[in-house]
Amino acid sequence: MELIKNKIKEINISEKELSILSLIEINSFNTNGFLPNKEEVFKAFNTNTISENISTCTLAFSPSFELNSNLNNCVFDKEVSLKLNDKIVGKITKTCTFENDKAYTSIFNANTCKLSKELNPCLSGKIEIFDNEFKKVKLALNKKIAKDNAKKITALLLNADPITRAHERMLRWTIDKADLVIIFVVEGYDSNSLNYEAKRECFEYYAKNFLPLERIFPVYLKNIDLFSPYLDPNYECLLASSFGANKLVIGQNHQGLGLFYDNNLAHTAIDELSRKSGLELIVLPEFVFCNKCNVMVSTKSCPHGAHHHIKYRSSMIREMLHSGLIPPTVLVRKEISAKLLAHLHPNRFKNVQMIYDGLFPSNGIIEKRSDEDLYKELITLYQTSYMI
Ligand SMILES: [Zn+2]
Missing domain, CATH: 3.10.400.10 (Sulfate adenylyltransferase)
Incomplete structure (x- = not known):
């Protein structure tokens, strides 16, 4: 008893x-x-x-x-x-x-x-x-798939920590080739990772202003640090497939992917699972900024070699942001940098209004300015070239 x-x-x-x-x-x-x-x-x-x-x-x-x-x-x-x-x-x-x-x-x-x-x-x-919040999300997604009659559904896992120009490129490339893109926004896994809510705010801002919202479906996986490039990508496959995707985009730098070549054919650790689940796997090359080409290129399509390439290293960009520096706009969009700097360094300025009014001409109407406004205008000013 x-x-x-x-x-x-x-x-x-x-x-x-x-x-x-x-x-x-x-x-x-x-x-x-x-x-x-x-x-x-x-x-x-x-x-x-x-x-x-x-x-x-x-x-x-x-x-x-x-x-x-x-x-x-x-x-x-x-x-x-x-x-x-x-x-x-x-x-x-x-x-x-x-x-x-x-x-x-x-x-x-x-x-x-x-x-x-x-x-x-x-x-x-x-x-x-x-x-179960994910149950509701999945229901809404299924409704959207049925309503849009979407056939080519691609999933990608985005650790936009922060969202860079390389992420933007990858997203646009994926949207171009699909009826609908399911974007799983995942938690960061590094010690200096951004707060999830700040990350989400930046992603939402970017998506709302720069992506065709009817072609994407974001799923926010807060509190889940299972999907990192260091861990088993099979779970990414299972997740994407269970949400109805028939393709999964994955970066070639995913360390769990175990990308290797045999007879000139790329093989990965998830080939078998992707075959079984009917999920087509698309391994994307790495995007870099080439200072010879002077644009963003994929390492596969540029002949200039690594010594001309600026990499989109998230940890380095975060370190700049944590230190209060503005990352170059070829790496991160100015609106995103401004949001993150304001978030990471609250109450930084004694008198933000004084700096703002001193630097930027106005039409005489005094408007209250935030730290974010200041950063955004400063970045624009930094990009202005000066000629005598
Ligand atoms: Zn190049």
Whole structure:
């Protein structure tokens, strides 16, 4: 009797876990809405992926030790509620447990190193999230696909951290060739990554002003750091395919891609999965600014070599922004730089109005100016060439 009384009926989860569980519920990783059990975890691990060397992530879900303390030797109820910040947000039914295999990273902690020896057992079962935001997004997407009668649907994962001219080029290239482009805007994974909301604001600004909105469908994957160029791209394939895409655009620099050439043919670690799921994979070459061609080129189409190429390195651009410098406009659009500098350096100026009014002529009407306005006008002024 004592044992039944102590059955675990609820567990605490983090926002990140809620986001990934929400994706699993809508079958984003080919598990029919289930958290896989031990056999399925390893079956999926071995059959979904061509290269076991690259695929080091499993779908095993172990409730966090920090949020739940030690759950080893506990008996779980068949129905376990999921609690986020004292609110029940969903449940797992038909719950079973299995031992946590420390050898594999799981998608729930893809970027964290498991230093702790204290790990809870893994849970399997059917997931139900009460207010699944991704379910609503997918429904809206399906409606749009049906309404537009879109046939060529391309997905791309965008870590616009920040959004550069190279991203812009990639987006336009993709839109040109598709009826509809699903853009998954993902979280950054570096220590100096931009805040997701700032990133989202910049992307929305860019999309609203410079992209044909009827041809794109953004999906914001906040709190999910699973999709980085260092991790298994098979999950990107499964995600894109589950949202209805038939093509996936991926940069050649994706380190998990394992791009190699055999008999002059490009091969990647996800060829087999892409064949199985019917998802065509498009590997894009790297875009750079060539100071000989004096335009943006792909490394494949320019003959001048790396010593003439300025790369769109996001980490370097972020470092400039964090230091308060304006990145060159051949790298980042001025409106984006202005937004990010204002966001990263709040209350920087003692008197922004004084600088603004001193530098820029006005028609006599005094308008209140923000830091963002100042940066934008300054960038324009920096680009003005001076002749006597
Ligand atoms: Zn060139």
